[in-house]
Amino acid sequence: MSGRLSGKVAIITGAGSGIGRASAKLFASEGAKLVLGDKTAAVHETAAMIGDNAVALEIDAGVEADVQKLVATAFDKFGRLDIAFANAGVSGGMNGIFDLEPDFFAEVLRVNLIGPWLMVKHAGKAMMDQNEGGAILLTASVAGIRSGAGGPAYSASKAGVINLAMTSAQQLTGTGVRVNALCPGLTETGMTKPTFDYAKDKGVMDKVGRLNPLKRAAQAEELAQAALFLASPEASYVNGQALAVDGGLSSSHPVTRQLTGQTAV
Template identity: 75%
Template sequence: MGDRLQGKVAIITGAGSGIGRASALLFAAEGAKLVLGDKTDAVRDVAKAIVASGGQATAFQMDAGVEADVAHLVAAAQAAYGRLDVAFANAGIAGGMASIFEATPELWTEVLRVNLIGPWLMVKHAGKAMADAGHGGSIICTASVAGIRSGAGGPAYSASKAGVINLAMVSAQQLCETGVRVNALCPGLTETGMTAPTFNYAKDKGVTHKLGRLNPLRRAAQPEELANVALFLASDQSSYVNGQAIAVDGGLSSSHPVTRQLPGQTAV
């Protein structure tokens, strides 16, 4: 397909489905050698598909919020391919929509463990490996438009993703002069395993046309559309993009909520 990641070695977590799977297939098509992680066994099927297509990929079942598992992925990439150039900390969980008054500390702890501590662990281990190697690299952390402002997710999820955005900024500064870039990818409503209940409900009710109607493009995204932006951030084409939160949301986060106005009306 292309060669934008030719010669590069990449780690992707949450690679068994959704954005992670789409990114794994795309990165491989662009020449990357891959180490894939996911909590489910589906990640092995993704690796097999890549190998069957002539690519290189190894897969591990792991927990993105467990330090030993993340460190193992980084070590596996170095052992198998001799280097590490890209780390995509994509794994995450939704955590439900319980309000701040209904949620439990256990729920918040688990959401933060996977969604925020997980990306931090990737920065800690992959960032050090890249910095020590001296050839730079790119770390991508999946955040969300829910981390930019309220209204796109539950409280625990939204807070965790806001943390990821700040983590990318802080990490970019702490990796100063290493050539390692850190950015946050902020998806809007995307059809993935995590959002399957929403999409399935809409299909059952016959209202799929309403999904994503709050953004100017008036539709939801497909995982491949997010993978394309992840590819840009992973590649040398984004060599001067660092410490940023890139919203890929159809324009949802470009505006505050408004009442649609007829031509000639004046906003209040």
């Protein structure tokens, strides 16, 4: 199959639903062979949608042995590794700083930040040894750019992911391996399902995503398109960056009101 990822082998975590599943389907349509990981059995459904060019593993993205297994499987099944998309994450809730327990905060960091670091560590080393370059994508969030888009634990973890992408790009200098962070805004996925279900039940879907200039939430497929760009040769000179795909939300500081032709205060 020809395509932008023809001949490439990619790992995608969090592939059981949402951005991970949408990216898996899109990457496959562009010619990639895939190793898909998720903590739920739904990852097998994603692989079944793709066919023989996808292998599914039930894993914990924050456990080193599981990340190593993903990398090893790429080489065992397909003989190489070109792309690693550390997409798995947890929401962390909206509890305030004073309502969080250390164990909970640590668990959010384990999955959302240590998980991506483990992918850089093992996938990055494998790509470096392969000596043909590669692309590593880390799912961060607009919540990691500034306050206001998530709870404290989640936001702190995603800010760490953004810095991890920058630091890792520098650490991999000279290897041809690029590392970038994808920063979604509000996107309709399994993780955000409660928000969307509540809005649908209350008949207020028109209010979902209204704070960004496009005045709507994103669909997982829109984030998958951005991930495809970062993974593809088209982004060959994009490295160490945090790409916000948020309808313009992070382009402004919050204001009390926005009136066309008037100064917002």
